[in-house]
Amino acid sequence: MSLSNAGTRGTDGQCILCGEQGWALVVRAEDMEYACRPGPFDLVSCAGCGHVYKHPMPAPEEIASLYPPTYYTVNKKSPLYLDGRIYERKLLKDAEKLRRQTQGLNIRSIVDIGGGDIQRLIKVKEAFGTDVEAIAFDLQFEQEWIDRAGRHGVRVVVGNVETDIENLTDNGHDLIVMRQLLEHLRHPEIAVRNVYRKLRPNGIVIIDTPNRGGLDYHLWKRKYWGGYHIPRHFHLFTLPSLTRLMRDAGYHVYDQGYLPSLGFWVMSLRNQLGLNSARRGKSLWEFLYFKNIPLSVFFILFDWVRIRLGFQSSNQFIVGQKREPSPANAARHEVKGSQQFSF
Ligand SMILES: [Zn+2]
DSSP, X not given: OOGGGOOSEESOOOOTTTOOOOEEEEEEEOOTTTOOSOXXXXXXXXXXXXXXXXXXXXXXXXXXXXXXXXXXXXXXXXXXXXXXXXXXXXXXXHHHHHHHHTTTSOOOEEEEETOTTSHHHHHHHHHHOTTSEEEEEESOOOHHHHHHHHHTTOEEEEOBTTTBOTTSOTTOEEEEEEESOGGGOSOHHHHHHHHHHHEEEEEEEEEEEEBTTSHHHHHHTTTTOGGGTTTTOOEEBOHHHHHHHXXXXXXXXXXXXXXXXXXXXXXXXXXXXXXXXXXXXXXXXTTOSTTOHHHHHHHHHHHHHHHHTTOOOSEEEEEEEOOOSOGGGSOOOOOXXXXXXXX
């Protein structure tokens, strides 16, 4: 049976949050962004708790085929590619924000998981001071990235956060960062448990991931929402479901909230207008790209104001703390639902 003939309900799923097998179709679509493989692909919602996940879940050996050479992180022609001064400024602001978020904690060792070209971690290391240990952890590293890491005193460690994390030290790290990574994993519930083991007591993990709840989500949820990122997002959380994932893994929720989501506004509009993410074409709508500064500022401010007014955006963060073995010694810090300023 081809996917296009597949039903809209089934009982062969596997919810990572509640274990329920029943599901209902949420969206069925092709890869509108890169046409990496013939589709369509399905996202479904759990009949028990509503968690949204890809169905069927790709096998591990299929995953590389979902990221073509035209993917925006490695393709300078992509309308979503960021580099140069704008990118540097974003990384600097993110690093400074991380420093503020972790004030009062003793940070001696930082791990960035899935951070790609190392530039993000270099800025973080600069913000925290050069005597802090900085480790980039990823599936693989290009030689250029390894050379860059060497120049800036960053260690590179190869591994897989879901299946092969033993190259990191148990109880060895104070701050672990996973930005826009969880949704790309087959088993985020295993990843956050693995990370928990690697944190020192009172250490924290900072996670950003899409949120099914921004205005752009509500406008485009039937098909074109950029947060679906079909077929590369395998799990899509809400703030309560992400909280559940973290608490089930043993974390204390140290902080959480929403972040401006420029990316999904631009991607949703591009999907709706039939523009792909591989390269900018000749359409009059091609002003919808990341390096269009007025456009980016507009969407960031728009989401930021909405968050301040108490609305959700399509990007969220959670900070989980490992409070063991003596919770009484943990830094007392209640969830304040703070808003952060980010892309
Ligand atoms: Zn469920």
